[in-house]
Structure formats: C-alpha cells, structure tokens
Amino acid sequence: MNKETVRLMGNGVKRQPGAKRAYKSPRRAEQAAATRNAVLAAARELFVSNGYTATTVAEIAGHARVSVDTVYATVGRKPALLRELVETAISGTEQAVPAEQRDYVVRIRLATSARDKITIYAQAITGIQQRMAPVFLALRDAASTDQECASLWSEIAERRATNMGTFAADLRTTGELRTDLSDHQVADIIWSMNAAEYWVLLVRERGWRPAQFAAWLIDAWTRLLLA
Secondary structure: OOHHHHHHHHHHHHOOOOOOOOOOOHHHHHHHHHHHHHHHHHHHHHHHHHOOOOOOHHHHHHHHOOOHHHHHHHOOOHHHHHHHHHHHHHHOOOOOOOHHHOHHHHHHHHOOOHHHHHHHHHHHHHHHHHHHHHHHHHHHHHOOOOHHHHHHHHHHHHHHHHHHHHHHHHHHOOOOEOOOOOHHHHHHHHHHHOOHHHHHHHHHHOOOOHHHHHHHHHHHHHHHHEO
C-alpha cells in the first residue's frame, strides 16, 4: 500500500457520514448575544450606581442571572466589561465601531459647509453622551485606583484628541474657520466641550435638556470657530 493510497483512505475516513462537522446554530448565536447584552447591562447598572471598585463580578453575574464563569466567557474581567461599555456607548451598537465607519462621521465628511458639519457632530455627540457620560464617569473614578482602567482612560482621551484633530482639519477644508486659530486650537476647543464632564455639568447638574445642549454646542462652536 503506497502513501497516496493511505492518504486517500484517511480522507475517506474523515468524510464518513457519521463524522462530526462544525455547525453554527443561529439560535445559539442569538442566545449568546442575548447573554452578552444581559451581562453588559448588569455591569453598566452596577458600575454607574455603586461604582467600579465596589462592584464585584459575582454581583454582575447575579444581576444578569448567569454564572461568574459565563461573565468571564462572554466578555471578560471587570476592565474588559468597562471597555465594552465605553465602546458600545460610543458606537450606539452592540459592538465597537471604528470612528471612520460611524454614520455621523460619514455624513460630516459628505457635508460641504462648516456649519452643517458642526450641526451633525453636535447632534451626534448629544446622543452619544446620553449613553456614555455615566459610564465615562465610572471609568474616570476607576482610573484612580485600577491601572488597566487608567490606561483605558488615557487611551480614550488620546483617541478623542486624535479624532478632533481630524475633525478640525475637515472643517478647515471649507475655508470657513477663523484664520487666527490653528487646527490644534480648534481641536482642543471641541475636545473640551464634547467631554462627558461638560455634559454632566450642564445636563445633569444644571438641568439642561439634551436638545438645548445640542443647540448650545452648535451656537457656541459656530461663534467661536467660524470666521
């Protein structure tokens, strides 16, 4: 019996009708997604209400009605849970979405006037902050005691700054920005005013409505940045 015959016989064994095959069940996938969402919802509620440090994985598991092992298997440890909450709050979906692929970013790039670009972004950031601000404040507090959270805080802050640099450069292409402001200054102004802390000051502490906050950003950025 030569090697080729042995190989063909081996292939035949692998392809026998009774052999196990990889199978993906749509229902199992839906159940896994539902479990993951339940875990994240529980983590969000507890991180926001009790704080990151005071919340245990066991409490998250109990709140989501799953086992601790399921929390680890579906998302991961506490820092991973917090990262997922931040990323999904930013994207507004069940998964993280790169900045350049987000719907509002695409619309900003297609807009031709600086005011239209500012309007789209101000409305988008208002929607984002309604989801993200409570989680972002939990991350800020966690960063003071947890090194992984501190790294995530710095990463998100730098990513925001980079994205605002891109936004400032895009605004500059309209020819409508003030010439006495550099792109770096424009980016820093927007970066400071789209922060979760700014949202909390006006909406949570001063009682502004979200629509009022969006209108304020549009008006302020138009007055501050455009010639």
